[in-house]
Amino acid sequence: MAFALSGVMRRRARTSPGDRCPIDRTMQVVGTRSAILLMREALFGTFKFDDFVARTGLTEAVVASRLRALVVADLLVREPYQEPGQRTRHGYTLTDSGRDLMPAVLSLGQWGAKHAPGTIARQFSHADCGEPVRAVVECAAHHRLAVEEITVE
Amino acid sequence: MAFALSGVMRRRARTSPGDRCPIDRTMQVVGTRSAILLMREALFGTFKFDDFVARTGLTEAVVASRLRALVVADLLVREPYQEPGQRTRHGYTLTDSGRDLMPAVLSLGQWGAKHAPGTIARQFSHADCGEPVRAVVECAAHHRLAVEEITVE
DNA sequence: AACCTGGCTTGTGAATTGCATAGTTAGGTG
DNA sequence: CACCTAACTATGCAATTCACAAGCCAGGTT
Numbered sequence: 001m002a003f004a005l006s007g008v009m010r011r012r013a014r015t016s017p018g019d020r021c022p023i024d025r026t027m028q029v030v031g032t033r034s035a036i037l038l039m040r041e042a043l044f045g046t047f048k049f050d051d052f053v054a055r056t057g058l059t060e061a062v063v064a065s066r067l068r069a070l071v072v073a074d075l076l077v078r079e080p081y082q083e084p085g086q087r088t089r090h091g092y093t094l095t096d097s098g099r100d101l102m103p104a105v106l107s108l109g110q111w112g113a114k115h116a117p118g119t120i121a122r123q124f125s126h127a128d129c130g131e132p133v134r135a136v137v138e139c140a141a142h143h144r145l146a147v148e149e150i151t152v153e
Numbered sequence: 154m155a156f157a158l159s160g161v162m163r164r165r166a167r168t169s170p171g172d173r174c175p176i177d178r179t180m181q182v183v184g185t186r187s188a189i190l191l192m193r194e195a196l197f198g199t200f201k202f203d204d205f206v207a208r209t210g211l212t213e214a215v216v217a218s219r220l221r222a223l224v225v226a227d228l229l230v231r232e233p234y235q236e237p238g239q240r241t242r243h244g245y246t247l248t249d250s251g252r253d254l255m256p257a258v259l260s261l262g263q264w265g266a267k268h269a270p271g272t273i274a275r276q277f278s279h280a281d282c283g284e285p286v287r288a289v290v291e292c293a294a295h296h297r298l299a300v301e302e303i304t305v306e
Numbered sequence: 307a308a309c310c311t312g313g314c315t316t317g318t319g320a321a322t323t324g325c326a327t328a329g330t331t332a333g334g335t336g
Numbered sequence: 337c338a339c340c341t342a343a344c345t346a347t348g349c350a351a352t353t354c355a356c357a358a359g360c361c362a363g364g365t366t
Contacts, residue, residue, distance in 0.1 A: 022265025022272040023193055023258065024186065032323065033180055040176055044305045049343060062324055064344050087333035097268050099300045103260035103288045105176065111257055112175025115250050119175040126292035127304045133292045135256045139279035147252045151280045152197045185353065202313060215354055217314050240363040
């Protein structure tokens with residue numbers, strides 16, 4: 001059982017290249033509140049440092065530190081920009097790797113919107129056709145699947 | 154900007170019913186390593202306490218404590234069972250709420266399998282047609298979408 | 307009754323996270 | 337040059353998580 005390996009690694013060795021479990025590895029990168037909120041914002045189009053701070057409500061210290069970690073983890077890249085009469089500053093944009101987190105961020109949001117009382121969910125739609133967007137589980141033949149219809153090996 | 158509210162709540166008040174951000178709320182329930190690993194196992198069919206322990210590699214203390222929290226959070230329920238000649242024991246099964254985490258768990262796993270080196274991904278397939286299963290982002294008209302094709306309000 | 311043992315409960319310590327706060331740095335302008 | 341200030345860096349603190357280990361409890365059997 002390959003997944004048992006993840007437990008053989010103590011928590012302090014979580015960064016070991018020996019971690020085999022994909023979920024465990026994803027959580028190591030975006031499993032903190034600050035990381036997931038920042039990735040949420042990046043996926044929703046936020047670019048500037050002060051917007052990340054304002055929209056997540058995290059402190060500047062945490063935003064700076066975590067954005068740096070997300071850049072190191074290759075989820076974001078810094079891009080210089082300059083507004084007239086101001087210094088050169090840096091914004092943060094997604095890498096391909098960062099973009100690939102969209103299904104996870106969407107589905108985490110969907111779960112909270114459905115099951116956590118008092119949440120205010122954002123609305124997502126397809127720019128071209130206007131239909132609402134969400135994350136779904138399906139097979140390659142486009143069958144929409146419930147948990148019981150899935151086999152795991 | 155409704156999402157700024159989540160930051161107004163200090164971290165120590167994260168359990169406040171004032172949290173409005175769906176993702177933040179989901180992470181409060183399953184944002185720990187132990188919770189996500191246990192939910193992974195429950196979604197993949199694990200039922201017995203000692204199997205949760207063996208398959209996650211977490212300690213019994215953590216499994217017991219976290220399973221209890223997941224029951225309180227209405228993601229799992231305890232079910233008594235008894236094998237011949239043994240005591241009554243309890244297994245853990247999914248609630249509807251727990252089942253609804255499947256897209257999130259799948260997509261977190263997909264991301265790790267694709268982007269984290271050295272991971273060993275499980276294979277999921279549709280029991281009926283045998284086609285591989287995954288989490289995707291699409292609109293109600295079944296268009297498969299990239300990040301740039303989604304508008305947020 | 308005693309015994310066994312699976313599933314906890316409890317306590318300790320290390321690591322991590324994020325808040326609050328003070329301070330620093332560097333890219334501009336005047 | 338001085339000044340401004342956005343984006344950090346650094347520090348102290350509290351809370352949380354999880355590993356480790358000891359101990360407890362309760363449902364069975366004998």
